[in-house]
Amino acid sequence: MSPEDVSPKDVNRELRELHELAAKQTALGEIRGAPAADPVNAPMIRHWLAAMGDENPIYLDRGLAPPAMAQVWTMQGPQDRQKDASPVDDLLTALNAAGYTGVVATNCEQTYHRYARIGEVLTPATRFTSLAGPKKTALGEGYFATWTVTWYADGEEPVAEMMFRVLKFRPREKRRPYPLKPAVNQDTAFFWDGVERGELRIQSCADCGALRHPPGPMCPDCRSAARSHVVASGDGVLYSYVVHHHPPVPGRETPFVVAVVELPEGVRIVGNVVDCPPEEVGIGMSLRVTYRSMDDDVILPMWAPRES
Ligand code: ZN
8 A cells, every 4th residue: 555545534543542551551651571492601701702702701701691782682583582472562463553664773872770690580571661753754644653673681681672663664665667658759858858857748830939839850841841839728628538448558547538638828738637536527627647656767747727
């Protein structure tokens, strides 16, 4: 589902439900997880120091764990995660279900109360603290979820805590290329350059000023090959149309309306009528040009009912 398919009502309900769930999870307070499978131990510390390139002898000499290892002792495998749910899991599941499937960690702040000692068994406890959103971000729209994990030594004394924040975002859908690229050549390039700028350009004769559309190499009035263009007002009136039902057209959903639109400037142009059910389209209706992006490259001028 793309964001355009979601009605404001659905968005409000989703927002309310997510924030209600967040309030519920926050109210749960701190939830204890399973104790670490192994006590703080020298082999793990030795591997960690080697991996980090930390040559400080204090840890192994005095039987202390580097504070930044806090998370290491209680890190779970996928199976453990099933049986040891935290107050965060339900919320992440709800965000996934609402389409916010992307995840990126945005903040991590650790606070150390004291060193964990070799032989101590650490137990994590998780507290959900806040949900903020939806917010528009460069990655897409999403929610910031924040929680805190505190590690307790032998059940009681806090050793370290970590505030963790993630952005759960709705990934932007990669758009498939629109298969019917307009033919752009030296006669028509000015028109498509205009479309990119939101201008509806009509070719004009540089000698007699007559307008012509579609563009061509020579003025049908005075036979001059000197060309220019004007920018049309963007208004139009439906001159004629058909409703295309069949055959299927790549990149398009049927039915769609193909219209001949008469411009007040005096030329006619072919284009689709959009934002209007085909059965409500009628000859003589007032239209206004609109620019629709068909994929990451192609923009097509189309026609929408003029708002009165
Ligand atoms: Zn001319």
